[in-house]
Amino acid sequence: MIAYGTRARAEATRRAIPLRFDGAEPSVFHKSEWMDAGQDPHLSPTIFLVEQPPNSVAPAHFHRQNQFQLFIEGDGSIGRHPLEPLTVHYAGAYTGYGPLVAGASGLKYFTIRPVYESGLIPISDRDKMVRGPKRHAQVGPIAAASTDSLQTLSAPVFDDVLPVAEDGLGVVVAKLPPGAALVAQRPAHAGDPFLVVLAGSLRNGEQELGRWESAFATSDEALTDFTAGPEGAQVALLYTPQKASAYMPATADGGQC
Template sequence: MSSVGTRQHGASKRRAITAMGVPFHKSEWMESGDDPLRSPTISLIEQAPNSTLGTHFHRQNQFQLFVHGGGSIGRDTLAPLTVHYAGAYTGYGPLVAGDEGIHYFTIRPVCEAGAIPVDQAREQMVRGPKRHAQAGPVACTPPEALAALRQASSEEVIAVADDGLGARVHRLPPHAPLDLAVPAATDCSFAVVLGGSLQHAERTLQRWESLAWWADETPPVLQAGPQGAELILLFTPPKAQAYQEAMIAALAPDHPARLAAG
Protein backbone atom coordinates (compact mmCIF):
# COMPACT_ATOMS: atom_id res chain seq x y z
CA MET A 1 0.00 0.00 0.00
CA SER A 2 1.39 3.40 -1.02
CA SER A 3 2.38 5.95 1.62
CA VAL A 4 1.21 9.50 0.91
CA GLY A 5 2.80 12.83 1.79
CA THR A 6 0.67 15.99 1.85
CA ARG A 7 1.07 19.71 2.43
CA GLN A 8 -1.69 19.64 5.04
CA HIS A 9 0.10 17.00 7.09
CA GLY A 10 3.36 18.91 6.82
CA ALA A 11 1.74 22.15 8.00
CA SER A 12 0.37 20.38 11.06
CA LYS A 13 3.87 19.14 11.99
CA ARG A 14 5.94 22.30 11.41
CA ARG A 15 8.10 23.23 14.39
CA ALA A 16 11.40 24.89 15.31
CA ILE A 17 14.34 22.61 16.11
CA THR A 18 18.09 22.82 16.50
CA ALA A 19 20.43 20.20 15.05
CA MET A 20 24.21 20.24 15.36
CA GLY A 21 23.89 23.81 16.65
CA VAL A 22 21.93 25.03 13.59
CA PRO A 23 18.35 26.42 13.80
CA PHE A 24 15.74 24.88 11.48
CA HIS A 25 12.06 24.49 10.97
CA LYS A 26 11.08 20.90 10.27
CA SER A 27 7.79 19.40 9.09
CA GLU A 28 7.04 15.79 8.22
CA TRP A 29 4.99 15.68 5.01
CA MET A 30 5.02 11.87 4.90
CA GLU A 31 5.03 9.59 7.94
CA SER A 32 4.48 5.84 8.05
CA GLY A 33 5.62 4.77 11.50
CA ASP A 34 9.10 3.89 12.73
CA ASP A 35 9.60 0.32 11.52
CA PRO A 36 13.37 -0.29 11.12
CA LEU A 37 12.90 -1.90 7.71
CA ARG A 38 10.01 -0.05 6.02
CA SER A 39 8.82 3.39 7.12
CA PRO A 40 9.01 5.90 4.22
CA THR A 41 9.43 9.44 5.51
CA ILE A 42 9.60 12.84 3.82
CA SER A 43 10.46 15.92 5.87
CA LEU A 44 10.73 19.54 4.75
CA ILE A 45 13.77 21.21 6.31
CA GLU A 46 13.95 25.02 6.37
CA GLN A 47 17.56 25.88 7.19
CA ALA A 48 18.19 29.38 8.54
CA PRO A 49 19.92 32.02 6.36
CA ASN A 50 23.73 32.08 6.44
CA SER A 51 23.94 28.96 8.61
CA THR A 52 26.26 25.99 8.18
CA LEU A 53 25.38 22.40 8.96
CA GLY A 54 28.64 20.53 9.38
CA THR A 55 29.63 17.40 7.49
CA HIS A 56 27.66 14.42 8.74
CA PHE A 57 26.09 11.11 7.78
CA HIS A 58 22.96 9.04 8.40
CA ARG A 59 22.28 5.34 8.90
CA GLN A 60 19.72 5.21 6.07
CA ASN A 61 19.78 5.81 2.33
CA GLN A 62 18.32 9.22 1.48
CA PHE A 63 17.47 11.65 -1.28
CA GLN A 64 17.23 15.40 -0.83
CA LEU A 65 15.35 17.81 -3.08
CA PHE A 66 16.50 21.44 -2.72
CA VAL A 67 13.43 23.50 -3.54
CA HIS A 68 14.00 27.09 -2.28
CA GLY A 69 16.85 29.48 -1.60
CA GLY A 70 20.45 28.61 -2.29
CA GLY A 71 23.81 27.73 -0.87
CA SER A 72 26.33 24.95 -1.26
CA ILE A 73 27.00 21.38 -0.28
CA GLY A 74 30.70 20.67 -0.09
CA ARG A 75 32.15 22.30 -3.20
CA ASP A 76 28.88 22.13 -5.17
CA THR A 77 26.47 25.05 -5.55
CA LEU A 78 22.84 24.45 -4.61
CA ALA A 79 19.85 26.02 -6.34
CA PRO A 80 16.28 24.85 -6.97
CA LEU A 81 15.76 22.12 -8.13
CA THR A 82 18.86 20.18 -7.11
CA VAL A 83 18.65 16.43 -6.47
CA HIS A 84 21.14 14.93 -4.01
CA TYR A 85 21.58 11.32 -2.91
CA ALA A 86 23.70 10.01 -0.05
CA GLY A 87 23.75 6.33 0.79
CA ALA A 88 23.73 5.03 4.33
CA TYR A 89 26.90 5.88 6.27
CA THR A 90 28.09 8.20 3.46
CA GLY A 91 29.34 11.55 4.76
CA TYR A 92 28.34 14.78 3.01
CA GLY A 93 28.54 18.51 3.64
CA PRO A 94 29.07 21.01 4.97
CA LEU A 95 25.61 22.26 3.97
CA VAL A 96 25.79 26.05 3.78
CA ALA A 97 22.67 28.24 3.42
CA GLY A 98 22.82 31.57 1.62
CA ASP A 99 21.06 34.86 2.41
CA GLU A 100 17.59 33.39 1.74
CA GLY A 101 18.23 30.25 3.72
CA ILE A 102 17.70 26.95 1.99
CA HIS A 103 14.71 24.61 2.03
CA TYR A 104 14.94 20.94 1.14
CA PHE A 105 12.93 17.76 1.39
CA THR A 106 14.75 14.87 3.01
CA ILE A 107 13.40 11.59 1.67
CA ARG A 108 14.15 8.21 3.25
CA PRO A 109 12.65 4.73 2.86
CA VAL A 110 13.25 4.17 6.58
CA CYS A 111 12.45 6.68 9.31
CA GLU A 112 15.49 8.15 11.06
CA ALA A 113 15.94 11.10 13.40
CA GLY A 114 19.08 13.16 13.72
CA ALA A 115 22.43 13.47 11.96
CA ILE A 116 25.77 11.99 13.03
CA PRO A 117 28.69 14.48 12.84
CA VAL A 118 31.81 13.16 11.16
CA ASP A 119 33.76 13.70 14.38
CA GLN A 120 31.70 10.84 15.81
CA ALA A 121 32.44 8.56 12.87
CA ARG A 122 35.02 6.54 14.77
CA GLU A 123 32.36 5.39 17.24
CA GLN A 124 29.32 5.13 14.97
CA MET A 125 30.50 4.51 11.40
CA VAL A 126 29.98 1.03 9.92
CA ARG A 127 32.33 -0.29 7.25
CA GLY A 128 30.70 -0.69 3.87
CA PRO A 129 30.26 0.90 0.42
CA LYS A 130 29.76 4.68 0.18
CA ARG A 131 27.29 6.05 -2.37
CA HIS A 132 26.75 9.60 -3.59
CA ALA A 133 25.01 11.25 -6.56
CA GLN A 134 23.85 14.76 -7.45
CA ALA A 135 22.09 16.44 -10.37
CA GLY A 136 20.69 19.84 -11.22
CA PRO A 137 19.52 22.38 -11.07
CA VAL A 138 16.59 20.82 -12.96
CA ALA A 139 14.42 23.37 -14.77
CA CYS A 140 10.76 23.05 -13.78
CA THR A 141 8.15 23.68 -16.48
CA PRO A 142 6.07 26.91 -16.19
CA PRO A 143 2.37 26.20 -15.50
CA GLU A 144 1.15 27.55 -18.86
CA ALA A 145 3.67 25.43 -20.77
CA LEU A 146 2.75 22.35 -18.75
CA ALA A 147 -0.95 22.82 -19.45
CA ALA A 148 -0.19 23.19 -23.19
CA LEU A 149 1.76 19.94 -23.50
CA ARG A 150 0.53 17.53 -26.14
CA GLN A 151 2.96 14.69 -25.58
CA ALA A 152 4.48 13.04 -22.50
CA SER A 153 8.24 13.14 -22.04
CA SER A 154 10.79 11.96 -19.49
CA GLU A 155 14.35 12.88 -18.53
CA GLU A 156 16.79 10.83 -16.50
CA VAL A 157 18.49 13.31 -14.20
CA ILE A 158 20.43 10.61 -12.31
CA ALA A 159 21.07 7.69 -14.64
CA VAL A 160 19.74 4.42 -13.27
CA ALA A 161 22.55 2.29 -11.84
CA ASP A 162 22.80 -1.47 -11.53
CA ASP A 163 21.72 -1.32 -7.87
CA GLY A 164 18.49 0.54 -8.74
CA LEU A 165 19.56 4.08 -7.76
CA GLY A 166 18.28 6.79 -10.09
CA ALA A 167 16.02 9.80 -10.62
CA ARG A 168 13.72 10.58 -13.52
CA VAL A 169 11.51 13.59 -14.31
CA HIS A 170 8.22 13.02 -16.16
CA ARG A 171 6.16 15.72 -17.87
CA LEU A 172 2.56 14.78 -18.72
CA PRO A 173 -0.15 16.55 -20.75
CA PRO A 174 -3.52 17.14 -19.07
CA HIS A 175 -5.20 13.87 -18.02
CA ALA A 176 -2.39 11.71 -19.46
CA PRO A 177 -1.52 8.46 -17.61
CA LEU A 178 2.00 7.91 -16.30
CA ASP A 179 3.88 5.01 -17.85
CA LEU A 180 5.42 3.89 -14.57
CA ALA A 181 8.62 1.99 -15.31
CA VAL A 182 10.59 1.21 -12.14
CA PRO A 183 14.10 -0.28 -12.34
CA ALA A 184 14.13 -3.95 -11.39
CA ALA A 185 16.74 -3.52 -8.65
CA THR A 186 15.05 -0.55 -6.94
CA ASP A 187 13.86 -1.19 -3.38
CA CYS A 188 11.59 1.79 -2.64
CA SER A 189 10.29 4.38 -5.10
CA PHE A 190 9.08 7.92 -4.45
CA ALA A 191 7.02 10.19 -6.69
CA VAL A 192 7.08 13.93 -5.87
CA VAL A 193 4.89 16.42 -7.77
CA LEU A 194 6.86 19.36 -9.14
CA GLY A 195 4.05 21.10 -11.01
CA GLY A 196 0.42 20.74 -12.04
CA SER A 197 -1.33 17.92 -10.20
CA LEU A 198 -1.38 14.14 -10.10
CA GLN A 199 -4.39 11.88 -9.64
CA HIS A 200 -3.97 8.80 -7.47
CA ALA A 201 -7.12 6.76 -6.83
CA GLU A 202 -9.56 9.40 -5.53
CA ARG A 203 -6.79 11.69 -4.26
CA THR A 204 -5.33 14.73 -6.03
CA LEU A 205 -1.70 15.47 -5.23
CA GLN A 206 -0.50 19.05 -5.66
CA ARG A 207 3.01 20.53 -5.86
CA TRP A 208 5.52 18.90 -3.46
CA GLU A 209 3.03 16.23 -2.39
CA SER A 210 4.20 12.66 -2.79
CA LEU A 211 3.81 8.89 -2.84
CA ALA A 212 6.08 6.00 -1.85
CA TRP A 213 5.82 2.28 -2.56
CA TRP A 214 8.01 -0.82 -2.32
CA ALA A 215 9.22 -3.14 -5.05
CA ASP A 216 6.97 -6.00 -3.91
CA GLU A 217 3.86 -3.79 -3.77
CA THR A 218 1.49 -3.05 -6.64
CA PRO A 219 2.66 0.25 -8.19
CA PRO A 220 0.14 3.10 -7.97
CA VAL A 221 -1.91 4.07 -11.01
CA LEU A 222 -1.13 7.73 -11.68
CA GLN A 223 -2.63 10.26 -14.08
CA ALA A 224 -2.04 13.96 -14.71
CA GLY A 225 -4.66 16.44 -13.57
CA PRO A 226 -6.46 18.99 -15.80
CA GLN A 227 -3.40 21.29 -15.99
CA GLY A 228 -0.91 18.51 -16.69
CA ALA A 229 1.70 17.16 -14.29
CA GLU A 230 5.42 17.33 -13.76
CA LEU A 231 6.89 14.90 -11.25
CA ILE A 232 10.17 13.37 -10.24
CA LEU A 233 10.57 9.67 -9.52
CA LEU A 234 13.30 8.85 -7.02
CA PHE A 235 14.54 5.27 -7.02
CA THR A 236 16.29 4.15 -3.84
CA PRO A 237 18.47 1.05 -3.93
CA PRO A 238 18.42 -1.65 -1.26
CA LYS A 239 20.50 -0.86 1.78
CA ALA A 240 23.98 -2.36 1.42
CA GLN A 241 24.32 -5.79 2.99
CA ALA A 242 26.94 -4.65 5.51
CA TYR A 243 24.55 -2.04 6.87
CA GLN A 244 21.58 -4.41 6.93
CA GLU A 245 23.61 -6.82 9.03
CA ALA A 246 24.63 -4.06 11.43
CA MET A 247 21.02 -2.95 11.79
CA ILE A 248 19.74 -6.48 12.46
CA ALA A 249 22.48 -7.04 15.04
CA ALA A 250 21.35 -3.91 16.89
CA LEU A 251 17.68 -4.93 17.05
CA ALA A 252 16.11 -6.42 20.13
CA PRO A 253 16.50 -10.23 20.25
CA ASP A 254 12.78 -10.81 19.71
CA HIS A 255 12.35 -8.39 16.80
CA PRO A 256 10.83 -10.17 13.71
CA ALA A 257 13.60 -9.00 11.39
CA ARG A 258 16.28 -10.40 13.68
CA LEU A 259 14.44 -13.68 14.11
CA ALA A 260 14.01 -13.98 10.33
CA ALA A 261 17.72 -13.31 9.78
CA GLY A 262 18.63 -15.98 12.32
Protein backbone atom coordinates in the same frame (compact mmCIF):
# COMPACT_ATOMS: atom_id res chain seq x y z
CA MET B 1 2.50 -0.31 -0.03
CA ILE B 2 1.56 3.24 -0.94
CA ALA B 3 2.16 6.18 1.42
CA TYR B 4 1.34 9.83 0.78
CA GLY B 5 3.04 13.07 1.78
CA THR B 6 0.63 15.98 2.07
CA ARG B 7 0.70 19.70 2.68
CA ALA B 8 -2.02 19.37 5.32
CA ARG B 9 0.20 17.10 7.42
CA ALA B 10 3.12 19.50 6.98
CA GLU B 11 1.12 22.53 8.11
CA ALA B 12 -0.04 20.64 11.21
CA THR B 13 3.49 19.56 12.21
CA ARG B 14 5.72 22.55 11.38
CA ARG B 15 7.85 23.53 14.38
CA ALA B 16 10.96 25.48 15.31
CA ILE B 17 14.08 23.53 16.32
CA PRO B 18 17.03 25.46 17.83
CA LEU B 19 20.23 23.64 16.89
CA ARG B 20 23.78 24.24 18.09
CA PHE B 21 26.71 22.84 16.10
CA ASP B 22 30.38 22.80 17.10
CA GLY B 23 29.84 25.26 19.95
CA ALA B 24 28.44 27.98 17.70
CA GLU B 25 25.45 30.10 18.60
CA PRO B 26 22.14 28.22 18.17
CA SER B 27 20.40 28.53 14.80
CA VAL B 28 16.64 28.13 14.58
CA PHE B 29 15.70 25.60 11.91
CA HIS B 30 12.09 24.72 11.08
CA LYS B 31 10.89 21.21 10.31
CA SER B 32 7.58 19.89 9.00
CA GLU B 33 6.56 16.27 8.45
CA TRP B 34 5.09 15.69 4.99
CA MET B 35 5.10 11.87 5.00
CA ASP B 36 5.03 9.77 8.17
CA ALA B 37 4.65 5.98 7.91
CA GLY B 38 5.74 5.05 11.42
CA GLN B 39 9.13 3.78 12.55
CA ASP B 40 9.37 0.25 11.19
CA PRO B 41 13.12 -0.62 10.99
CA HIS B 42 12.78 -2.15 7.52
CA LEU B 43 10.21 0.01 5.67
CA SER B 44 8.82 3.32 6.97
CA PRO B 45 8.97 5.94 4.18
CA THR B 46 9.55 9.40 5.57
CA ILE B 47 9.64 12.89 4.06
CA PHE B 48 10.18 16.10 5.99
CA LEU B 49 10.94 19.67 4.96
CA VAL B 50 13.87 21.49 6.54
CA GLU B 51 13.97 25.29 6.52
CA GLN B 52 17.59 26.18 7.23
CA PRO B 53 18.12 29.82 8.25
CA PRO B 54 20.35 32.22 6.27
CA ASN B 55 24.13 31.89 6.69
CA SER B 56 23.84 28.85 8.96
CA VAL B 57 26.00 25.73 8.71
CA ALA B 58 25.14 22.09 9.38
CA PRO B 59 28.45 20.23 9.83
CA ALA B 60 29.62 17.34 7.69
CA HIS B 61 27.76 14.25 8.86
CA PHE B 62 26.24 10.92 7.87
CA HIS B 63 23.11 8.85 8.51
CA ARG B 64 22.38 5.16 9.05
CA GLN B 65 19.81 5.04 6.22
CA ASN B 66 19.83 5.83 2.51
CA GLN B 67 18.40 9.25 1.73
CA PHE B 68 17.55 11.77 -0.96
CA GLN B 69 17.44 15.51 -0.46
CA LEU B 70 15.47 17.74 -2.82
CA PHE B 71 16.47 21.41 -2.59
CA ILE B 72 13.48 23.55 -3.56
CA GLU B 73 14.27 27.12 -2.44
CA GLY B 74 17.18 29.38 -1.50
CA ASP B 75 20.88 28.99 -2.12
CA GLY B 76 23.99 27.57 -0.53
CA SER B 77 26.43 24.70 -0.92
CA ILE B 78 26.98 21.12 0.10
CA GLY B 79 30.67 20.48 0.50
CA ARG B 80 32.25 22.14 -2.55
CA HIS B 81 29.11 21.87 -4.66
CA PRO B 82 26.73 24.85 -5.08
CA LEU B 83 23.02 24.38 -4.41
CA GLU B 84 20.09 25.96 -6.17
CA PRO B 85 16.52 24.89 -6.93
CA LEU B 86 15.82 22.19 -8.02
CA THR B 87 18.82 20.06 -7.01
CA VAL B 88 18.65 16.39 -6.02
CA HIS B 89 21.31 15.01 -3.68
CA TYR B 90 21.68 11.37 -2.67
CA ALA B 91 23.78 9.91 0.13
CA GLY B 92 23.78 6.22 0.93
CA ALA B 93 23.84 4.88 4.46
CA TYR B 94 27.07 5.71 6.33
CA THR B 95 28.20 8.03 3.53
CA GLY B 96 29.51 11.34 4.82
CA TYR B 97 28.58 14.63 3.18
CA GLY B 98 28.63 18.34 3.91
CA PRO B 99 29.02 20.75 5.45
CA LEU B 100 25.59 22.01 4.39
CA VAL B 101 25.85 25.80 4.17
CA ALA B 102 22.87 28.10 3.67
CA GLY B 103 23.41 31.33 1.76
CA ALA B 104 21.89 34.74 2.39
CA SER B 105 18.44 33.49 1.33
CA GLY B 106 18.50 30.39 3.52
CA LEU B 107 17.68 26.91 2.22
CA LYS B 108 14.56 24.78 2.02
CA TYR B 109 14.93 21.09 1.26
CA PHE B 110 13.06 17.83 1.61
CA THR B 111 14.80 14.91 3.28
CA ILE B 112 13.44 11.66 1.85
CA ARG B 113 14.15 8.22 3.33
CA PRO B 114 12.62 4.75 2.87
CA VAL B 115 13.28 4.00 6.54
CA TYR B 116 12.67 6.32 9.50
CA GLU B 117 15.70 7.79 11.23
CA SER B 118 16.16 10.53 13.79
CA GLY B 119 19.06 12.97 13.88
CA LEU B 120 22.47 13.14 12.25
CA ILE B 121 25.88 11.77 13.18
CA PRO B 122 28.82 14.21 12.84
CA ILE B 123 31.76 12.96 10.81
CA SER B 124 33.85 13.50 13.94
CA ASP B 125 32.03 10.56 15.62
CA ARG B 126 34.20 8.08 13.78
CA ASP B 127 33.41 5.27 16.20
CA LYS B 128 29.83 5.24 14.85
CA MET B 129 30.89 4.86 11.22
CA VAL B 130 30.52 1.37 9.73
CA ARG B 131 32.76 -0.04 7.02
CA GLY B 132 31.01 -0.66 3.72
CA PRO B 133 30.31 0.82 0.29
CA LYS B 134 29.79 4.59 0.12
CA ARG B 135 27.33 6.04 -2.38
CA HIS B 136 26.87 9.66 -3.37
CA ALA B 137 25.21 11.47 -6.28
CA GLN B 138 24.00 14.97 -7.14
CA VAL B 139 22.02 16.18 -10.16
CA GLY B 140 20.45 19.47 -11.16
CA PRO B 141 19.37 22.10 -11.33
CA ILE B 142 16.12 20.71 -12.76
CA ALA B 143 13.92 23.33 -14.39
CA ALA B 144 10.40 23.51 -12.98
CA ALA B 145 7.80 23.28 -15.75
CA SER B 146 4.94 25.75 -16.12
CA THR B 147 1.41 24.37 -16.21
CA ASP B 148 0.96 26.17 -19.55
CA SER B 149 3.78 24.11 -21.05
CA LEU B 150 2.41 20.87 -19.57
CA GLN B 151 -1.00 21.47 -21.13
CA THR B 152 0.54 21.74 -24.60
CA LEU B 153 2.23 18.32 -24.41
CA SER B 154 0.91 15.73 -26.83
CA ALA B 155 2.40 12.78 -24.91
CA PRO B 156 4.33 12.08 -21.68
CA VAL B 157 8.05 12.95 -21.66
CA PHE B 158 10.59 11.19 -19.43
CA ASP B 159 14.06 12.57 -18.68
CA ASP B 160 16.61 10.22 -17.07
CA VAL B 161 18.49 12.89 -15.16
CA LEU B 162 20.27 10.11 -13.25
CA PRO B 163 19.90 6.84 -15.20
CA VAL B 164 18.97 3.90 -13.00
CA ALA B 165 22.17 2.13 -11.93
CA GLU B 166 22.67 -1.55 -11.17
CA ASP B 167 22.13 -0.93 -7.45
CA GLY B 168 18.68 0.58 -8.16
CA LEU B 169 19.54 4.27 -7.68
CA GLY B 170 18.09 6.65 -10.23
CA VAL B 171 16.22 9.91 -10.81
CA VAL B 172 13.66 10.37 -13.58
CA VAL B 173 11.61 13.52 -14.24
CA ALA B 174 8.29 12.95 -15.97
CA LYS B 175 6.18 15.58 -17.72
CA LEU B 176 2.56 14.55 -18.29
CA PRO B 177 -0.22 16.26 -20.25
CA PRO B 178 -3.61 16.55 -18.52
CA GLY B 179 -5.14 13.16 -17.71
CA ALA B 180 -2.11 11.15 -18.85
CA ALA B 181 -1.13 8.03 -16.92
CA LEU B 182 2.26 7.86 -15.26
CA VAL B 183 3.51 4.89 -17.29
CA ALA B 184 7.12 4.89 -16.17
CA GLN B 185 9.78 2.57 -17.52
CA ARG B 186 10.76 0.82 -14.30
CA PRO B 187 13.76 -1.48 -14.86
CA ALA B 188 13.62 -4.72 -12.90
CA HIS B 189 16.62 -3.60 -10.82
CA ALA B 190 15.20 -0.15 -9.97
CA GLY B 191 14.58 0.65 -6.33
CA ASP B 192 11.19 1.57 -4.88
CA PRO B 193 10.25 5.08 -6.05
CA PHE B 194 9.26 8.22 -4.24
CA LEU B 195 7.11 10.48 -6.44
CA VAL B 196 7.30 14.23 -5.79
CA VAL B 197 5.04 16.63 -7.68
CA LEU B 198 7.12 19.53 -9.04
CA ALA B 199 4.30 21.24 -10.98
CA GLY B 200 0.62 20.65 -11.67
CA SER B 201 -1.07 17.77 -9.84
CA LEU B 202 -1.18 13.98 -9.72
CA ARG B 203 -4.14 11.73 -8.90
CA ASN B 204 -4.47 8.21 -7.57
CA GLY B 205 -8.08 7.24 -6.97
CA GLU B 206 -9.55 9.85 -4.63
CA GLN B 207 -6.11 11.12 -3.59
CA GLU B 208 -4.96 14.29 -5.36
CA LEU B 209 -1.43 15.56 -4.86
CA GLY B 210 -0.45 19.17 -5.55
CA ARG B 211 2.96 20.81 -5.80
CA TRP B 212 5.54 19.36 -3.37
CA GLU B 213 3.15 16.64 -2.25
CA SER B 214 4.37 13.10 -2.71
CA ALA B 215 3.82 9.37 -2.74
CA PHE B 216 5.92 6.27 -2.10
CA ALA B 217 5.14 3.04 -3.95
CA THR B 218 6.74 -0.35 -3.39
CA SER B 219 7.52 -2.45 -6.46
CA ASP B 220 4.25 -4.42 -6.20
CA GLU B 221 2.19 -1.24 -6.79
CA ALA B 222 1.36 -0.10 -10.33
CA LEU B 223 2.56 3.39 -11.20
CA THR B 224 -0.08 3.42 -13.93
CA ASP B 225 -2.66 4.05 -11.18
CA PHE B 226 -1.33 7.64 -11.08
CA THR B 227 -2.64 10.15 -13.61
CA ALA B 228 -2.00 13.85 -14.20
CA GLY B 229 -4.57 16.41 -13.08
CA PRO B 230 -6.35 18.96 -15.32
CA GLU B 231 -3.22 21.14 -15.68
CA GLY B 232 -0.85 18.23 -16.31
CA ALA B 233 1.97 17.22 -13.99
CA GLN B 234 5.75 17.32 -13.63
CA VAL B 235 6.90 14.57 -11.30
CA ALA B 236 10.30 13.57 -9.93
CA LEU B 237 10.66 9.80 -9.52
CA LEU B 238 13.40 9.09 -6.99
CA TYR B 239 14.35 5.41 -7.17
CA THR B 240 15.80 4.38 -3.82
CA PRO B 241 18.19 1.41 -3.71
CA GLN B 242 18.19 -1.23 -1.04
CA LYS B 243 20.48 -0.57 1.90
CA ALA B 244 23.87 -2.23 1.33
CA SER B 245 24.13 -5.65 2.95
CA ALA B 246 27.24 -4.55 4.88
CA TYR B 247 24.98 -2.30 6.95
CA MET B 248 22.22 -4.79 7.64
CA PRO B 249 22.10 -6.37 11.13
CA ALA B 250 23.29 -9.96 11.37
CA THR B 251 20.84 -12.76 12.20
CA ALA B 252 21.49 -15.50 14.71
CA ASP B 253 22.74 -17.87 11.99
CA GLY B 254 25.28 -15.32 10.80
CA GLY B 255 23.28 -14.16 7.77
CA GLN B 256 21.72 -10.76 7.06
CA CYS B 257 18.17 -9.78 7.85
